[in-house]
Amino acid sequence: MAVNILGISAYYHDSAACLVQDGKIVAAAQEERFTRKKHDYRFPENAVEFCLESSGLQASDLDLVTFYDKPLLKFDRLLETYIAYAPSGFKLFQMGMPLWLRQKLHTPRELDAGLGGQYKGRFVFTEHHESHAASAFYPSPFEEAAILTLDGVGEWATGSISFGRGNRLEMKKELRFPHSLGLLYSAFTYFTGFKVNSGEYKLMGLAPYGEPIYKDLMIEKLLDLKDDGSFRMDMSYFGYCNSDLMTSPKMDSLFGGPPRQSETDITQREMDIAASIQAVTEEIVLKIAHYAHQITGARNLTMAGGVALNCVANGRVLREGPFDQVWIQPAAGDAGGALGAALFTWYELLDKPREVMAEDSQFGSLLGPCYSNDEIRAYLDSVGAVYHFHGDDEKLVDHIAELIATENVVGHFSDRAEFGPRALGSRSILGDARSLEMQETMNLKIKFRESFRPFAPAILREDVDEYFEMRCDEISPYMLLVAPVKQEKRLAVESESARGLDKLKQVRSSVPAITHVDYSARVQTIDVQHHPRFHAIIERFKEKTGSPVLINTSFNVRGEPIVNTPEDAFRCFMFTNMDALVLESFIILKQDQPNAKEIDVEAYLAEFALD
Ligand SMILES: [Fe+2]
DSSP: OOOOEEEOOOSSOOEEEEEEEEEEEEEEEEHHHHHHHTTSOOOHHHHHHHHHHHHHHHHHGOOOOEEEEEEHHHHHHHHHHHHHHTTTOOOOOOHHHHHHHHTTTGGHHEEEHHHHTTSSSSEEOOHHHHHHHHHHTTTTSSSSSEEEEEEEEEEEEEEEEEEEEETEEEEEEEETOOOHHHHHHHHHHTTTTTOTTTTTHOOOOOOGGOOOHHHHHHHHEEEETTTTEEEEEHHHHHHHOOOOOOBBBHHHHHHEEEEEEESOOOHHHHHHHHHHHHHHHHHHHHHHHHHHHHOOOOOOEESSSSSGOOOOHHHHHHHHHOSEEEEEOOSSSSSHHHHHEEEEEEHHHIIOOOOOOOSSGGGGOOSSOOOOHHHHHHHHHHHTTTOOEOOOOOHHHHHHHHHHTOOOOOEEEEEOOOOSSSSSEEEEEEEEEOOSSSHIIIIISSSSSOOTOOEEEEGGGGHHHHHHHHOTOOTTTTSSSEEEOOOOGGGSSSTTTOOHHHHHHHHBSGGGGOOTTTTTTEEEOOOOOOOOHHHHHHHHHHHHOOOOOEEESSSOOTTOOOOSSSSHHHHHHHHOOEEEEEEEEEEEEGGGGGGGOOOOOOHHHHHHHOO
């Protein structure tokens, strides 16, 4: 009988569940995909049910259940912080207490109730950064590696350096609250008018529109930064220890005024702040990476924690850092803690041997639910959809490639859903990266999101060095590395003096839809091993057009979790201006749908809170 370990992350944000069977990751999913509530933090009952059902198990069959952090240590940090800042932090303390008293201090009881009282074994609690470190190292393709974790905060740790070898992790260094690279970045996410714990990606996307004119000021005033990348923050500029705001009024005086109000115009100031904090972050990550290399002597690096989703910094670590190879956990945020907690239990606590897989042990991160053609047909018939069914895979792939090649925007739903925040082809919207209008169309008519946001390319792995400053052996199957577009593919812009959002209008390369204003791109390399069907589609597209590059963006609108079921996908397709939808072997064209004109986009968008 296999040993079944269930990992759970919950009660903060991005709750998730993961099932590890004899050390193999067999299922993982984030709760938001089922409840349709972005960053859902509640007990992941749907994700747990999916993990168990997909393996034919019940909660009573589980050998161990692991939670991704230690709630009592977290509470200890809360109390100590309150005492240190008392009485000014009382409001914050008062706001947080009810949830602690009702739920978080009773996590075993809550887990027991969540599992329906069926699980009779013990609960294991791993430390937050142990969970991140385990999620980074154990699935990686390395026998030994340095492990870097950076996030907002766990119990006390906000970052760590470990050394992984075989089935063992050894924690070497820790950075502790309130000094935190994740919280520093989030403070400026807040200051520039975006939502904390979700808008960090927007801040990173905004950075290339600005100039890093505040970088030195930030380092001088806000930080005491050491050569090893560790730092202390001047907390008089920040509010998160003693208020419900991320920054204090003192920060306003440094940047000429208060934080931007959300949904108001983005000015040059926000763009310059974004560029500056991004530059500071990159400098710190590079310093820490060098130090990690120095103290571990490892040739390879693995990373996790929310900051590891900063793919611009990751790209620099790969290109400029001391490591031969870098592997980043695709579910680098707290959802991935569920996976790390389960793997930590199997390897570190149960001391089971580890076998390293050449490609990695994450299986393309395609670990979520999938649906059969029979289930899809039944759903499509129930809503009266008009569709084409392709029993032949060759014809199916050809039809999809043809649709994209003729400038259609195609929703693509196949295989198991991705685990992690990026859509990797299974729940993606695809388009032709050569198109001049596609960036604007996708942002404003399909995803209904801010016009400045860039799109990412998916490119055949074998062609990556033709388009981007990457070597063919530098793979990026999880879209976590940003690389410059090759000089040969760039086009001269008409006016180098364009500033701010005007830069958007300039055509910068032969694949303009995925070339950001600084000539960078967040690359996903597609290979047969990780994503076979996606590879076949792009290969066919290349045969038709000569281009091996597609736009790959997540299948959702602004504020909506990525689609999970055929029903989610069909609804999103019908309510937006997408031209075609692929559900496994079915192709549905918007023009064929009898009721396509009557649909109210506004009503659909109103279902999701703006992120
Ligand atoms: Fe975390």
